[in-house]
Amino acid sequence: MNEFEELVDAHYQALYRFGYSLAKTPERASDLVQQTFVKWAEKGHQLEDRSKAKTWLFTTLYREHLSQARRSTKFPERDLEEAEFQLPSNQPDADRQLDAKRAVGLLAELDETFRAPLTLFFLQEHSYKEIAETLDIPIGTVMSRISRGKKQLRELMETAQDPATRNVVEFKQKGAL
DSSP: OOHHHHHHHHHHHHHHHHHHHHHOSHHHHHHHHHHHHHHHHHHGGGOSOGGGHHHHHHHHHHHHHHHHHHHOSOOOOOOOTTSOOOOOOSSOHHHHHHHHHHHHHHHTTSOHHHHHHHIIIIISOOOHHHHHHHHTOOHHHHHHHHHHHHHHHHHHHHHSOOTTTTTOOOOOOTTOO
16 A cells, blocks of 8 residues: 555545535535545645644645635535534444434534534644644644534533423423412
């Protein structure tokens, strides 16, 4: 296996999930990943420190997404149910998986300002430094966006109603205020 094939093998799935979280369609995510690897084939040899290949790939994918977004006027909405996501919790596994799936779906409702750093941090397990390099923003901004994004996601999860309890009416006991 040559160096390019090893790079594709090592990073394709993570890049696809990140692309999907940004583009929200499998087709556009695949296009973003393909375009990222095309750019690597053209310019990857210029990268002196090969240990930064992962960051270079994610940065390139993100910039390609921004470039496509500027050219496009319509963004179809889709949820992120195919992405892998784990929430740290003491809940039983089934409850955690359900919460994780809801969180991933709600992640799509966040503004991209918060969605991209959260996706890189939780889904791709990037460090603050890697996220800062990928998004070309200061580390303090990364930390702030992750914190604010988590807060917004938590609020969305609290307000999102479970379909099983959506039509439940709470009754007060007689004499209770």
